[in-house]
Amino acid sequence: MRSDHVRLFQTLPHACGYYPGRTAQNLVIDPAAPQLDRLYGAALDHGFRRAGGHLYFPHCPSCHACTPCRIDVANFKPDRSQRRCLKRNDDLIVRECMAGYNSERHALYSRYLRTRHPGGGMDEAEASDFRRFLTAPWSPTVFLELHEGERLLAVAVTDVCITGISAVYTFYDPDEHERGLGTFAILQQIELAKRRGIPWVYLGFWIENHPKMDYKRRFKPLQVRTAEGWVDLKRD
Template sequence: MRLFDTGAHPCGYWPDRTARDLVLDPRDPRLAQLYPLALSWGFRRSGDIVYRPHCAGCRACIAVRVPVNEFAPNRSQRRCLRRNADVEMRVVAAIRTDEQLALYQRYLAARHPGGGMDDHGASEYDQFLVGAWASGRFLEFRSHGQLLAVAVTDRADNALSAVYTFYDPDQVSRGLGTLAVLHQIEWARREGLDYLYLGYWIEGHRKMDYKRRFRPLEAFTGREWRRMESGEDA
């Protein structure tokens, strides 16, 4: 297995920093088979690229996962479930639809303006969210037929991996990001899997704080997975 260093590029989390990644050889025909092992090593998928942050002098990005059989929703998460009692969930093939693309573009325009993804169209959607080799699925959330959110989710040997979630920016009060994780946890548990991988958590980063609320939570140290300390219930 070959690994490549991407060299320095703008950090996607801190605008005043640069970042580097380790990337599995994207031409390796075994990527689909190597992917579950890579997840256990703290890697993540973006399109057809399997990567892990590897920044000089910075270890802020910490891979985290939820042991789904030990998880129990806290008060806030139970309120989220009740608030979305009208929402129906359905797992569908990872195939782009015009409806999904329109929601994705609205989400990017509202949540990530000027972030370099504003002009994403059908080809960028497929490249980023579908990929050529991944065993992904789309978890759709609907209320009275209206598409509210899509959670792009990969299936590995013993886990699911939350790749990306986008939702209706006019429905922020529903907490659709939290709802997606709760149902991915339940999906993994129903399938007899052990973990839901949540990507990277960064201490002190506003957009990453929500991941600490799913407990218990395990963090990858670079050598092993360890249980993170619990915060206060909310």
């Protein structure tokens, strides 16, 4: 992806979603560009991430904590905790479904936001919010649904490009927290990448020692993007 082929915009400063009291800014690829579907794979390789119909990259003048990261699919091996997670959830049915809105998904999404992000501005999500945040008309998105029998427990919003899968967002039944459904969803996205011969699963941004983001280092080997390109994250 070359900047002379597509316009980049910089957002105005806004409240940081990770550190109270800080402001953040993003670079955003022109959302009106007609070739976003063709740019997406290259954008992932450059560290961009999708939210709704926007491809963005953190560009904060005084902070560089957000680091793009991706799992090396061919060399990934689940650790002991992840193997226990797989065993705990071996009763679940994993379905690869077309992306989109329905009332069952929306009800689960709303419950998840009310429980996990109360007062965050997203906890009263309308149907239009669901569609606007999770899907885009140009995006190669599938929903990995996790079912216990006929009951929907989780949805992993997953973008499938030729060279990489992007784990966009996962929401799940907040009463099933002991299952570790967030971890299980990532493990299923890795399996999807293996089945399709896709080398990378992009997890968005890693923030070292951040309580909500540092879990990503457990998916080894993990690569992070630096000024020199992608490098393996140092093992613990």
